[in-house]
Amino acid sequence: MTEVIRVPSSVIELPDPPERTQPGDLNDSLINTSTWTDEMVTQAGIPIVDVQFVTIGGGIGSFIMVDFLRVAGVSTDRIKVLTNIETPWQTYEYLTRVSQIPRQERLRSDSTGMPDNLWAFPSYAWRESRQDKNVAALWSVLVEPIFTDYWTPRAATVFEGIEKEAHRVRWEEMVTYGQVRMVRKRVGGGYFVILTPAPNTTPTKRVAYRAQYVHISVGYPGLRFLPDLQEYRQKYHDVARIVNAYEPHEHVYQGLQARPGTVLVRGGGIVASRVLQRLMEDRWNHGAQTTIVHIFRTYIDGKNAKYGPARRKGASGFAFQGFNVPKGSWGGQLRDKFSELEGDQRAELYRAVGGTHTPHRKLWLKQMARARTEGWYQTFQGEVIDVAPTASGRVGTRLRQKSGGEGFIEADVVIDCTGLEADLAEHRVLADLLQHSGAGRNVLNRLDVERTFEIRGTRNGSGRIYASGAATQGGYYAGVDSFLGMQYTALRIGDDLAEAGFGERIGGARALRHWWKSFRHKII
């Protein structure tokens, strides 16, 4: 059994609530039949609600999609958001907060990656410049990334913007809370989306939404531990000494402030950078006496990946890249390249520009250099052989070092910052889709989608299922797991829907008219 990190949100499917004696439940015939008739659903006593467009997830991906459709002229009664989170940013805020990006800290996102503004004008840099009453942010986007690092918005700027825009497009009116159980094809076209509403909110256990268009945006199928750490947690039943950066682990920092200790950090991505920053600042600002040992599987000190004549830079163990994919992947040469490649060639391009990296930030480099000089930050490179408790009750890690020879590191706590993603099938809705609705996997083993983000193989009559976000990584667009990428995704889906007759295509006149409305925060 793979241990999946629990997140109180759409990231992880919650199990069904304990059996209730309530009518209107799924029966064997429904569970085992891939395509349902209306009669099968009514015979099971499940009420049917008709709505043209259903989005599953209710996080930032759903929000961007719905926001786009509202601007495209789709009324609120034709859209339903099925979600188990209270606000669109809840899951995202949870993940960023535990991985050490509280509201006032900066994300790793471009100034124009704006969930709350499909025009991306004025951008976040404008917004923060206006709020802070100085031009620092604007100056920064002007000279980035040559004289300064890429400018990125504060988490708070993004969340507050979504809140305002949600009100403007009347998000609340479209939301129904509950747990989506599955999506199945319907005889005659379209789909049934089965929702398990919150307990005691409906007379039946399930409600079926009969929809022509379904959009699935459920975030990460799940997050996993490194296999050796997972083995340790299961074998020794010790969950206190090995934590994942994406689960709540504030107790680790509190404990280290109270007494000296050694922390082992695993991983070379942005989460590792964040965690290091927290540990180091706790030492400088809060009197912690922490010693940090950092294991890189590949220690990077100079140019690393190569694509065409360009090389990716790196130093101090980390590879540097502004965002989670090279910037040209969102709307430039790399977008075109990904879009035209198929199969192995696309997989090869993902490999060439992929890997683990973190943004170049002067602060982090300075902090690491200072910590090294002060003698309490050490780095190692190699493969972990195994992890086991030591006689003194600490965690011992055996390491096959790159330089040859075996190393042994004893630490009080291990923080896994690798952020491994779980398989698609860990998510019940996605697993069901693969099993019953004709969905398949792409070159990176994620959900196979068309260039329009329609899930390949799931079309049913005039019905279409689309997906956005991390679940579609590996397709014709590399930037899916980002705000900017989700804006692109919504645009492609919106254009495809408009062609099918759902909503208007947002052309020049509509864009301008609605931009003005949005600029004045006029409710639509």
Place this chain on the structure above:
Amino acid sequence: MTPTFSGRIQTRIFLILVIGIPWTLIITPVLPAQRGDLGWQSAARELYPVMFTALAVVLVLGIVVWEPIYHVLQQFRWERDWPSMFQLLVVIPEAIVAWFVVREVAPDSAVGVTKVTFAVHVGTSWLLMWLFIEGPIRMFNIRYRFRGGRILGKW
């Protein structure tokens, strides 16, 4: 910005058409130049052909010489982006070269066009074009930023 080569060419033509031409019409009568005794209307009539020639030179040199150079340089950037600052500052080399070409090809004029005339015209036009693609273009073309600067055609 993350332009593609055809996006660069299309953007340059588009900007000259929608920003460069109207701006030249507006600013030419008030450009600093040696007008002598000419009234402002006759002076403007004399100046327009020269200033539009300047605009055409920036356009043609851009397409034939500069954009291919920028495109090649961009390939050496890991992010395959073209920073805003580059987009703004390239006007300096472009304007210097364009000045020498304009001097050769511009029609004769009764108004004396100086380096200052030229610099104010090209500088302000470029600044406006740059400002326009840095944001306002997205108000009515929401696909521009995802298409590498291409304006024509589909996805």
